[in-house]
Amino acid sequence: MTYKKLMVLFLFTLPLLTSCYDKIELEQQSYVVALGIDKGEDKGSYTFSFQIANPEVGSTMATAGSSEEPKETVSILGSDIITATSLANSFVTKKIMLDHMKIIVVSEEVARSEGFIRVIQSASRIPQIRGSVQIVVSKERASQFLKKNKPTMETRPHKYFQYMLQRAQQTGIIPDADIHRFFQITEGDADLFLAIYATTMKEENKTNTKKDHDYLAGEIPKQGGNPTQFMGSAVFKEGMMIDTLTGEDTRLCNILDKTVDMDELFVSFPDPIKPTYQVGFNYAQSSEPKVNINYDNKANHASIDVVVPFELEIIAIPSMVDYALNQDEQNQLIQKFEQTIEAKTNQLITKSQETYGSDPFYWSLYIRKFFKDVPAYEKGDWNKKIFPNAAIHVDYQLKRLTFGKMINDSKIEEVRD
Amino acid sequence: MKQTDTLKTGEMFAILSILIATRASDSTASLFTQKTQNAFWYVPFISLLVILPSLFLLFYLLKKYQDKHLIEMMETVLGGWGSKIIGLLIFISAFLLMGLGNESYVSQIKILYFPEAPGITIALIFFIVVYFSAKKGWKVIGFVSKVLLPFFLLSSVVLIALISNDIVVDRIFPFFGTGMQDVLWEGVRKGSLFYEVFLVTIAYTSFEKTTYFRKGVIIGLLFSITQLITFFFIYATTYDYNSIEKMSFPFHDLTQYVNIGSFITNIETFFMVFWILASFIRFTIYLYIITWIFASLFHIKYIESLLLPIGFFNLIISIIPENVIMNELVFRDALLNYTTPLLISFPVLLWIVALAKGDLKKQ
Numbered sequence: 001m002t003y004k005k006l007m008v009l010f011l012f013t014l015p016l017l018t019s020c021y022d023k024i025e026l027e028q029q030s031y032v033v034a035l036g037i038d039k040g041e042d043k044g045s046y047t048f049s050f051q052i053a054n055p056e057v058g059s060t061m062a063t064a065g066s067s068e069e070p071k072e073t074v075s076i077l078g079s080d081i082i083t084a085t086s087l088a089n090s091f092v093t094k095k096i097m098l099d100h101m102k103i104i105v106v107s108e109e110v111a112r113s114e115g116f117i118r119v120i121q122s123a124s125r126i127p128q129i130r131g132s133v134q135i136v137v138s139k140e141r142a143s144q145f146l147k148k149n150k151p152t153m154e155t156r157p158h159k160y161f162q163y164m165l166q167r168a169q170q171t172g173i174i175p176d177a178d179i180h181r182f183f184q185i186t187e188g189d190a191d192l193f194l195a196i197y198a199t200t201m202k203e204e205n206k207t208n209t210k211k212d213h214d215y216l217a218g219e220i221p222k223q224g225g226n227p228t229q230f231m232g233s234a235v236f237k238e239g240m241m242i243d244t245l246t247g248e249d250t251r252l253c254n255i256l257d258k259t260v261d262m263d264e265l266f267v268s269f270p271d272p273i274k275p276t277y278q279v280g281f282n283y284a285q286s287s288e289p290k291v292n293i294n295y296d297n298k299a300n301h302a303s304i305d306v307v308v309p310f311e312l313e314i315i316a317i318p319s320m321v322d323y324a325l326n327q328d329e330q331n332q333l334i335q336k337f338e339q340t341i342e343a344k345t346n347q348l349i350t351k352s353q354e355t356y357g358s359d360p361f362y363w364s365l366y367i368r369k370f371f372k373d374v375p376a377y378e379k380g381d382w383n384k385k386i387f388p389n390a391a392i393h394v395d396y397q398l399k400r401l402t403f404g405k406m407i408n409d410s411k412i413e414e415v416r417d
Numbered sequence: 418m419k420q421t422d423t424l425k426t427g428e429m430f431a432i433l434s435i436l437i438a439t440r441a442s443d444s445t446a447s448l449f450t451q452k453t454q455n456a457f458w459y460v461p462f463i464s465l466l467v468i469l470p471s472l473f474l475l476f477y478l479l480k481k482y483q484d485k486h487l488i489e490m491m492e493t494v495l496g497g498w499g500s501k502i503i504g505l506l507i508f509i510s511a512f513l514l515m516g517l518g519n520e521s522y523v524s525q526i527k528i529l530y531f532p533e534a535p536g537i538t539i540a541l542i543f544f545i546v547v548y549f550s551a552k553k554g555w556k557v558i559g560f561v562s563k564v565l566l567p568f569f570l571l572s573s574v575v576l577i578a579l580i581s582n583d584i585v586v587d588r589i590f591p592f593f594g595t596g597m598q599d600v601l602w603e604g605v606r607k608g609s610l611f612y613e614v615f616l617v618t619i620a621y622t623s624f625e626k627t628t629y630f631r632k633g634v635i636i637g638l639l640f641s642i643t644q645l646i647t648f649f650f651i652y653a654t655t656y657d658y659n660s661i662e663k664m665s666f667p668f669h670d671l672t673q674y675v676n677i678g679s680f681i682t683n684i685e686t687f688f689m690v691f692w693i694l695a696s697f698i699r700f701t702i703y704l705y706i707i708t709w710i711f712a713s714l715f716h717i718k719y720i721e722s723l724l725l726p727i728g729f730f731n732l733i734i735s736i737i738p739e740n741v742i743m744n745e746l747v748f749r750d751a752l753l754n755y756t757t758p759l760l761i762s763f764p765v766l767l768w769i770v771a772l773a774k775g776d777l778k779k780q
Contacts, residue, residue: 021534099683127529130683131674162679180583180674187659259585368590374454374658377591 030094031055032085033071033157036105036142037119040077046110046119048084049075049143050096053157070155075143080122081129098128102161104135104179105142108234108241111195117186117239123179131180134165137234137241139199139218148200149228165196168230170263172254173247174198175233186239190364190382192356194233194253197244202227214248237358245360249348255308256345256361256394258288271319272336273329280316281337285309286399291363295370300380302367303391311400312337320410324403338396345394353390358383423625428559429617429633430640431566432702436613437641439569439699441648442668442692444521444745445610447661448753449649451746452603455658456594458649463604465642468611468760475764476631479621481777487618488713494771503763504714510756511616511707512727514609515700516734517749519543522696524741529669530689537736543700544732550701551708551724555623558702565694572691573644577651579675584654594658609756614638616706619713665741668692704728 036049050073057070074092078084085096104123110116123129138145154160168174175194185193199218217231233250235243245253254260265283285308292305312334317323323330352359364382371377380386449457475487482490491500523540531539550558594600614634624630652667655674664670672685705720708727712720738744771777 021538022531127532127669127673131670132676132682166679183660184657188657189659261582365585365587365590368587369592371591373456373591373593373596375596 024095026055028094029097030092031100031158032096032098033101034103034105034146034161035081035098035101036073036075036107036138036146037110038075038107038141038143039109039113044115045077045079046084047075047141047143048078048081048088049073049105049146050085050088050092051146051157052092052096053100057156071157073143073146080119082122082126098126099130100158101129101133102158103165104133105138105145105198106135106195107142107145108137108139109141111137111234111236111241114240116241120179120182124183129179132178134161134196135177135179135182136196136198136230139197140201145198145200145228149226151226151228164230168196172251172262172265173232174230175250175254176260177233182236185362186236188364189238190358191362192352192358192360193236194245194250194360195236195241196230197232197234198228198230200227200229214246216244216246235356235360237356242356245348248344252341252345252348253360255285255310256289256306256363258291259362259365266315268316269337269340271317271321272332273321274319277319278316279314279319279323279333282313282315284311284313286311291366293363293366293370295367295386297370300385301389301391302386304363304366304393306392306394308394308396309399310396311402312398313402313404315404322408324408330401334398334401338398341396342394345396346392349392349394353388353392357388359387363387424556424559424623424629425625426629426633426636428563429624429630430637431562432559433614433617433634433637434566434641434644435562435569435695435699436617436702437611437638438644439695440610441645442695443518443525444665444667444741446649446652446667447664448745448750449603449607450658450661451750452595453600454594454662455589455653456592456600457661458589458646458653460600460604460607461610461642461645461649463601464608464610465638467605467757468608468614471761471764472611472614474768475615475618476634478764478767478771479618480627480631481771483627484622486621486623486713487615488710491767494767494774499770501714503766504710506759507615507763508707508710508714510609510752510759511612511703511710512731513734513752514612514749514756515703515707516731517738517744517752518703519700519731519735520738520744521741521749522700523735524744525666525669526693528741529666530686540732540735543697544728546697547700547704548724548728550697551705551728552721554721555620555705555709558698558705562698562702565698569691569695572688573648576672576675576688577647579677580651580655580671583674584651586654588654588657589650606754606757609753609760611638612756612760613703613706615760616703616710619706619709665745704731 030052032050033053034051036051038047038049040046052072052074054068054070054072056068074088076084076088078087081098085098088096104120106116110119123133151160154163165174169176174196177193177195182193182195185191197217201218203218215231217229220229220231231247233245233253234241235245251265254262262285266280267283268278268280271277271279287309289306289308292307293302295302314323321329323333367380367382367386368377371380446457449460453460478494479485479487479490482493485493488500488504491504494500495503519540523536523543527534527536527539550561617634621627621630648668651671652661655671656664656667661667669685672688675684676682677684704724704727708723709720711727712723717723738748
């Protein structure tokens with residue numbers, strides 16, 4: 001009796017071995033790490049490029065002598081992302097999975113067209129694409145960008161994109177541009193969204209007179225390394241790209257936007273005492289900027305006072321001026337720094353008020369509390385009426401100045417006597 | 418198995434918390450935002466205020482008529498026919514709400530985790546699990562809830578900790594969403610959010626002391642409302658008012674968005690395990706309670722034998738709606754709105770009748 005029961009039990013457990021509908025082996029999947037979107041030949045059609053990672057490369061499991069490429073990039077025409085994946089299966093051997101995608105690369109051509117928001121929309125509809133995927137705008141065609149990108153040190157593409165963007169975001173030269181944020185800002189319809197700007201093309205004819213971080217991707221004078229440069233940002237207004245910001249301006253946006261974290265900023269600017277030299281700083285944001293808005297309900301006018309507290313650490317004084325002990329020279333230095341950064345910020349604000357008609361700093365958050373409900377807030381119209389006419393005053397306040405681990409530099413006169 | 422033990426405050430607390438607080442993780446939030454935009458996070462609080470007087474009245478009556486649960490008490494007050502009509506109304510609305518809720522959960526599982534599997538298969542597996550757990554009886558359900566609740570809480574704490582960086586509190590402004598009137602009205606109409614509190618009074622006598630039941634319900638209610646509001650607040654502040662409106666499952670969008678550092682990404686399955694366990698228990702409790710109501714309405718002794726037919730009919734209800742959006746935004750919305758007046762009025766009716774009969778003066 002018990003033997004028979006056991007047999008029946010065994011028979012019933014057999015079907016369980018076939019497992020469920022959604023079972024898929026790791027080997028049967030192709031992991032897309034980067035997705036490129038280009039314009040297709042006619043309206044409403046796009047070329048999608050999938051960069052597929054080869055999981056074998058770089059793992060300790062890899063068999064000796066395996067000469068497979070670390071990644072494969074394929075491009076295919078389609079109208080949306082998912083249907084393109086199934087078409088791509090005519091020459092990609094395995095099921096294309098988007099779960100581990102890190103970035104979406106959009107060519108500047110697509111980003112500047114009104115169709116961009118339509119094609120990116122499907123990214124939020126399908127659960128495969130996470131909200132944390134970063135949006136990158138490439139100067140050239142996205143397929144070209146993905147193909148030309150040849151990292152030499154970090155050959156595994158998922159690690160490359162992850163570390164590359166993470167590090168660049170920490171230094172503030174590119175914005176935090178995930179899909180989640182794109183939809184918050186675009187649908188909020190008040191502020192400007194900044195996407196990462198990148199290219200593999202080198203700008204040859206530009207003269208390298210620029211200083212510090214005032215570059216766009218492709219302009220950085222460099223030698224060696226991967227041709228890909230991530231620098232600056234693409235400005236999106238109402239889901240459409242309208243302009244680019246340099247790395248320096250992007251940093252200012254990151255400083256003024258309290259929803260973005262930034263770890264460290266290294267900046268240099270002309271020495272106030274010996275202007276031929278530059279002084280190097282490590283800029284640290286000690287606390288988020290205080291944005292104080294006074295809103296006049298009747299006139300629909302706002303005056304915005306921004307106080308940015310910051311800390312500085314001096315990392316290089318090539319002019320060897322004694323800033324550490326000479327209080328007078330130190331004050332000059334601080335004043336010059338504050339003046340310079342305030343002037344640059346004001347320039348950016350004026351530009352966004354006059355040219356863009358909206359702000360890339362996410363400041364609409366502060367005006368919200370003056371409105372009772374959403375209809376009133378939308379009627380107040382931050383990006384068309386309030387912000388462009390607002391009186392804005394920015395004040396940078398130095399909280400701490402440190403000099404690294406040295407009291408003073410070598411006494412140049414004594415060394416060279 | 419500690420079958421012989423009796424149910425106490427802890428079990429009641431756990432049961433009610435699972436019944437109500439899991440609402441934070443389904444599509445209730447997106448249902449609310451349709452009409453209130455970013456003010457939806459405090460709508461549950463308004464709903465609670467609306468429902469509270471009737472709830473206290475019901476508790477008062479239960480206390481007066483000692484040792485009687487909801488249906489027995491109604492029979493004593495209203496007599497045979499009156500109690501059957503109201504009892505049936507309560508049963509039918511609860512039955513339909515469970516069916517639609519079932520559909521919502523099944524589609525969440527299907528859309529997010531098992532896209533290839535047919536919906537019916539998932540619904541069937543869901544039903545089988547719920548049925549066999551409910552068959553274990555009320556006490557086991559109580560103990561299981563109590564044992565597992567800390568784990569559910571732990572997973573929500575982890576989620577809150579991970580998302581806390583992305584919260585922008587300013588997003589709750591403008592405070593009144595679509596307008597004060599709309600928000601208040603929506604809160605009033607969705608009083609049935611706390612339907613389960615009325616339903617669990619069927620278990621009034623199953624506790625060692627009735628004070629345990631009352632205490633458990635009050636603490637459970639306070640706790641659930643806190644959790645609901647916390648989660649709704651997180652949704653309102655991580656998504657903006659325009660984005661939350663178009664999301665069907667804000668909870669799952671949240672679990673997909675968070676990462677632990679840069680190494681451990683795509684961790685939604687971790688939360689899914691706890692979420693799915695909680696929903697199993699939630700529907701187990703639900704199925705047991707509505708069967709209990711049905712059984713005591715018609716004086717049927719063996720609740721367990723009714724679980725199968727009622728559960729099966731529920732399964733059929735749950736596969737009627739075509740898609741989750743229709744189900745959520747049309748059927749469930751309407752049903753919740755229609756149920757609220759019933760919940761508010763029936764304890765008042767009971768109280769008036771009891772007062773007229775002079776029952777309340779005796780003790």
